[in-house]
Amino acid sequence: GAVVSQHPSRVxxxxxxxxxxxxxxxxxxxxxxFWYRQFPKQSLMLMATSNEGSKATYEQGVEKDKFLINHAxxxxxxxxxxxxxxxxxxxxxxSARVGQGIHEQxxxxxxxxxxx
Amino acid sequence: KQxxxxxxxxxxxxxxxxxxxxxxxxxSAIYNLQWFRQDPxxxxxxLLLIQSSQREQTSGRLNASLxxxxxxxxxxxxxxxxxxxxTYLCAVRPTGxxxxxxxxxxxxxxxx
Numbered sequence: 640g641a642v643v644s645q646h647p648s649r650v651x652x653x654x655x656x657x658x659x660x661x662x663x664x665x666x667x668x669x670x671x672x673f674w675y676r677q678f679p680k681q682s683l684m685l686m687a688t689s690n691e692g693s694k695a696t697y698e699q700g701v702e703k704d705k706f707l708i709n710h711a712x713x714x715x716x717x718x719x720x721x722x723x724x725x726x727x728x729x730x731x732x733x734s735a736r737v738g739q740g741i742h743e744q745x746x747x748x749x750x751x752x753x754x755x
Numbered sequence: 756k757q758x759x760x761x762x763x764x765x766x767x768x769x770x771x772x773x774x775x776x777x778x779x780x781x782x783s784a785i786y787n788l789q790w791f792r793q794d795p796x797x798x799x800x801x802l803l804l805i806q807s808s809q810r811e812q813t814s815g816r817l818n819a820s821l822x823x824x825x826x827x828x829x830x831x832x833x834x835x836x837x838x839x840x841x842t843y844l845c846a847v848r849p850t851g852x853x854x855x856x857x858x859x860x861x862x863x864x865x866x867x
Contacts, residue, residue, distance in 0.1 A: 645798075673855070682844065682859040683799075732798055734855075744848075744855055746791070748798035 641667045643735050645747035652723055653755055660718045660750045662733030668713035669735030673744065674706075677730040689716055723754040757782045757849050761858035768835055769866050776830040776861045778845030783823045786848040790819050790830050793842045793860070802843075803830070807850075835865045 642665040652658050662672060671690050675683040687703075689695035689710035697703045705727075707719040716735075720727055734746040758781045768774050778788070787806045791799040803812045803819040805828070811820040818831040832839060845858040 680862075682857045685854055688854070730796075743787075743789075743801070743804055746799040746801070749796075751796065 641665075641735075641743075641745040643669075643733065643745045643747040645731075645733055645750050647750060648748060649751045649753075651753045651755060654724055655722055657719055657721045658723055658752060660720075660731055660733075660752075662716045662718070662735070662747055664714045664735040664745070667735075667737055667745075669716075669737060670713065671736045672710055672716040673734045673736075674708060674716075674718050675732045675734070677732060677749075683732060686718075720752065723752070725754045728752055728754045757785075757847060757856045759845055759847055759856050759858035761843075761845050761861050763861055764859065765862040765864075767864045767866065770835060770837060772835050772865075773831070773833050774835055774863070776832070776843050776845075776863070778828040778830070778858055780826045780828075780847050780856075782849060783826055784850040785823065786850055788819075788821055788828050789846045789848075789855075790817075790828075791844040791846065793844060795842075799844065832863075835863075837865045837867045839863060840865050 644663045646661045674686045677683050686701045687695045687697045689708050691710050691713050695708035710716040732749040734744045736744045760779045762777045789804045790802040805812050805821040816833040821828045842860040842862045844860045846855045
């Protein structure tokens, strides 16, 4: 089956620094990648959608200057949390999909970000 | 606006029991519905994907049904085991859009 990886799986950073999270589709080319955020005991909330080679589309309430998304190739998307604050501590999950319509989304294992 | 609701929010059952998790959605215009499992601190594992034209899907001890007209899906787990303990998420893909909408999940605990 299709595999999506994320790196790192866990990261701890100091307040004010920036952190980059990578999402890779290992055995397929992902035309679209999604970034989700999950708070403890809550469901996944979509942050943004990115298509390869174009700017990401952010959901309402998500600061695009704070959460920088780059989808430079069909197998790699990155999420950079800039000037991180403790309230940015969360579980970030990416997913990838081939094409539109009924194609299945495949999810990564998630990255636990802790900002101290 | 599509909304996905899962009931119950939490469930504790003894090992061996058969159980049903419920998912409801407000807009029947969907491409598909998917059930996921999430272990604590982990990502999502896809369990079953039901396309809008299908009524059910089965995998091992799991059976998922879809009644699009009533906006409901159920996940049936037969002969539950302690290893089934996890959070189960239901998600729908609305027609004409590409955003997957997730329910809040059901936290399942199976007691040995």
